[in-house]
Amino acid sequence: xxxxxxxxxxxxxxxxxxxxxxxxxxxxxxxxxxxxxxxxxxxxxxxxxxxxxxxxxxxxxxxxxxxxxxxxxxxxxxxxxxxxxxxxxxxxxxxxxxxxxxxxxxxxxxxxxxxxxxxxxxxxxxxxxxxxxxxxxxxxxxxxxxxxxxxxxxxxxxxxxxxxxxxxxxxxxxxxxxxxxxxxxxxxxxxxxxxxxxxxxxxxxxxxxxxxxxxxxxxxxxxxxxxxxxxxxxxxxxxxxxxxxxxxxxxxxxxxxxxxxxxxxxxxxxxxxxxxxxxxxxxxxxxxxxxxxxxxxxxxxxxxxxxxxxxxxxxxxxxxxxxxxxx
Numbered sequence: 001x002x003x004x005x006x007x008x009x010x011x012x013x014x015x016x017x018x019x020x021x022x023x024x025x026x027x028x029x030x031x032x033x034x035x036x037x038x039x040x041x042x043x044x045x046x047x048x049x050x051x052x053x054x055x056x057x058x059x060x061x062x063x064x065x066x067x068x069x070x071x072x073x074x075x076x077x078x079x080x081x082x083x084x085x086x087x088x089x090x091x092x093x094x095x096x097x098x099x100x101x102x103x104x105x106x107x108x109x110x111x112x113x114x115x116x117x118x119x120x121x122x123x124x125x126x127x128x129x130x131x132x133x134x135x136x137x138x139x140x141x142x143x144x145x146x147x148x149x150x151x152x153x154x155x156x157x158x159x160x161x162x163x164x165x166x167x168x169x170x171x172x173x174x175x176x177x178x179x180x181x182x183x184x185x186x187x188x189x190x191x192x193x194x195x196x197x198x199x200x201x202x203x204x205x206x207x208x209x210x211x212x213x214x215x216x217x218x219x220x221x222x223x224x225x226x227x228x229x230x231x232x233x234x235x236x237x238x239x240x241x242x243x244x245x246x247x248x249x250x251x252x253x254x255x256x257x258x259x260x261x262x263x264x265x266x267x268x269x270x271x272x273x274x275x276x277x278x279x280x281x282x283x284x285x286x287x288x289x290x291x292x293x294x295x296x297x298x299x300x301x302x303x304x305x306x307x308x309x310x311x312x313x314x315x316x317x318x319x320x321x322x323x324x325x326x327x
Contacts, residue, residue, distance in 0.1 A: 001025075001026070001028050001029065001293075002026065002027050002028070002063045002064050002087075002290055002293060003027075003028050003030050003062045003063045003064070003290050004020060004027045004028070004030065004063065004064040004066060005029070005031050005033065005052070005059070005062040005065055005066070006020065006031075006033075006065075006066045006068060007028045007031045007032070007033050007034075007038050007055050007065060007066070007068065008033075008034060008068035008069035008071055009032050009033075009034040009042075009043035009051075009068075009075055010034070010068070010069075011104075012068050012091065012183055012294070013032070013034070013068040013069075014043060014046070014047075015045070015282055016066055016282065016286070017029070017032065017043065017047050017049075017269060018047070018070050018284050019197055019280060019283040019286055020066070020096070020280075020286060021047065021256070022280075022283060023283065023286060023287055023290070024076065026215060026286075026287055026290035026291075027064070027286075027290060028062050028192045028230060029047075029049055030049070030050070030058070030062050031044075031049050031050035031051060031052050031058060031061065031262075032044065032047075032049060032050075032051055032052070032058070033051065033052045033053075033054065033055045033057075033058045034051070035069075036259075036292065036297065037051075037123060053140055055077060055080070056080065058083070058084055059080060059081055059084050060167045062086060063086065063087060063293075064086060064087040064088065064089070064293065065077075065081045065086050065087075065088050065089070066089045066286070067081070067088060067089065067090045068087070068091050068113070070090075071091075071093055071155060071159065071307075072095065072096055074090055074091070074093075074095045074096065074100075075095045075096065075097075075100040075103070075104065076325075078090050078095070078104050078108060078115075079103070079104065081113075081196055082104065082108055082111050082115070082191050082205050083107065083111065083112045084190040085111050085112070085113060086113065087113055087114040087115065087156055087240070087289070087293050088113065088114075088115050088116075089115075089116050089118060089285075089286060090115065090116070090117055090118065090212070090306075091117075091118040092117055092118045092119050092120075092163060092164070092167070092306065092309070092312065093159050093163055093259065093306065093309070093310050094117045094303060094306030094307060094309075094310055095306075095310065097310075097314075098307060098310055098311050098314060101306060101307035101310055102307060103304065103309050104303055105303045106305060108303055113301060114289070114292055114293045114296075115302070115303050116285070116288070116289045116292065116299035116300065116301055116302070116304060117301045117302070117305060117306035118282075118285060118305045119163075119164065119167040119168075119300070119301045119305065119306070119309065120164075120170070120281045120282055120285055121164050121165075121168055121220075121235055121281070122167070122171065122300060122301055123279075123281040123282075123284040123285045123300075124233075124235045124238060124240075124281050124283070125235040125238040125276035125277055125278065125279055126234055126235050126237075126239055126240045126276055127168070127233060127235070127240075128191050128279075129239075129240040129274040129275060129276040129277075130233065130240050130242065130274055130277070133231070133242065133274075135172050135224070135225070135226070135231075136226050137172055137173060137205060137224040137225060137226045137231075138205050138206070138211075138226055138227070138237065139205065139206050139207075139208075139224075139225040140169055140172070140173070140205065140206070140207040140208070140222065140223065140224050140225070141207075141208050141209075141222070141223045141225075142165040142168070142207070142208070142209045142210065142221065142222045142223075143210050143219050143220075143221050144161045144162060144164060144165055144168070144209075144210070144212075144219065144220050144221075145210075145211075145212045145215035145217065145218060145219040145220075146161060146212065146213045146215060146218055147214075147215060147216075147217075148188065148213060148214045149213065149220060155185070155283070156191040156192060156195075156317055157191070157192055157193055157194065157195050157211050157213050158184075158192070158195050158197075158200065158211065158307070158313050158317050159310075159317075160211075160213065161206050161207055161211040161212075161213060161218075162195055162211035162313065162316065163310070163313045164193055164199065164220075164298065165196075165208065165209050165211070165222060166199075166309050166312050166313055166316075167221075167234075167301070167305065167306075167309040168222060169199065169207045169209070169306070169309055170305070170309060170312065170320070172224070173201050173203070173205045173207070175201040175202050175203035175205060176201065176202045177199060177200070177201055177202075177312060177315075178200045178201055178202045179200045180196045180198070180199050180200075180315040180316055180319055180321035181197070181314075181319055182195060182196060182197040182313065182316045182317075182320045182323070183195070183196055183199070183319075183323050184196070184323075184324070185319040185321060187214055188214060192320055192324075193212065193213050193214045194210075194211070194212040194214065195207065195210070195211050195212075195316065195320060196208070196210045196211075196212075197209045197316040199312065208262060210321075214294060218236060219236065220234070220235035220236040221233065221234050221235070221236070222235070222313070223294075228245040229242065229243065229244045229245070230243040230244075231243075238276050238278075239273065239275065239276055240272060240276060241271065241272070241273055242271075242272045242273075243267055243269060243271050244269070244270050244272075244274075245267050245268070246293075248266055248268055249290070256270070256271050285300065295313060310327075
């Protein structure tokens with residue numbers, strides 16, 4: 001069993017602590033550390049585990065560390081863990097800068113450490129429901145809208161929200177990014193609260209991503225368009241829909257379908273709702289890390305994946321900054 005500790009006992013850190021206690025067959029939760037002694041004490045009492053006085057002391061007591069702290073602290077904490085040979089889970093974005101991410105990648109290879117980045121939507125039931133499908137999207141549209149929360153305004157909306165969809169798109173489109181164009185508006189904070197990005201890939205795929213943290217309603221949807229198929233993923237509702245076009249008589253049995261007259265003749269449209277298991281995505285990503293460590297396997301979301309998502313996110317933010325300077 002892997003001994004694990006959590007650094008960061010804020011809102012998300014408490015969710016991680018609860019999930020780790022639920023994963024007792026994989027982890028022994030040794031304790032936690034938080035820079036705020038009062039937060040650490042409260043979490044220690046709530047979950048019945050020790051609060052360490054320093055993160056260094058916690059690292060010495062564990063095999064794995066779960067870093068759930070502000071992005072600005074990720075690099076220092078992750079590097080300290082890696083240099084001690086500790087495996088790690090690190091929340092997204094992996095680091096604040098691409099250079100920091102690259103340094104972590106090099107260090108993890110040097111010390112033989114297994115690391116996973118917390119791009120949690122990879123484990124969303126909607127995403128898992130379609131993981132067996134052949135994916136070759138040529139147009140992707142994503143909307144991630146959230147109600148205003150002052151707690152998150154210290155991070156640009158691209159790194160806070162859009163990076164989720166950037167990672168999903170990069171995991172589905174196996175082609176280098178060709179170009180990025182973007183725009184954004186700062187409405188209530190110093191950095192953009194609404195952002196839109198158009199990402200073009202060398203294989204011809206285009207992704208149009210919109211993120212807002214001042215919306216009147218919440219939305220987390222990704223729509224994928226590919227030859228003879230439309231796939232809709234609703235990460236908020238945790239559901240998926242697959243619409244396909246077939247030749248008459250070749251549609252799958254047991255799936256609702258209807259005829260459609262097209263210029264090339266009659267086609268059959270099938271509409272499928274792949275079953276989505278009611279799972280906790282954070283619990284599943286932490287469980288996946290344990291499996292990767294014990295089997296010495298590649299993690300589901302590698303440091304390289306985190307670096308690539310961060311690199312594209314920075315390209316988006318640079319495009320927005322350039323556009324804002326010209327206005």
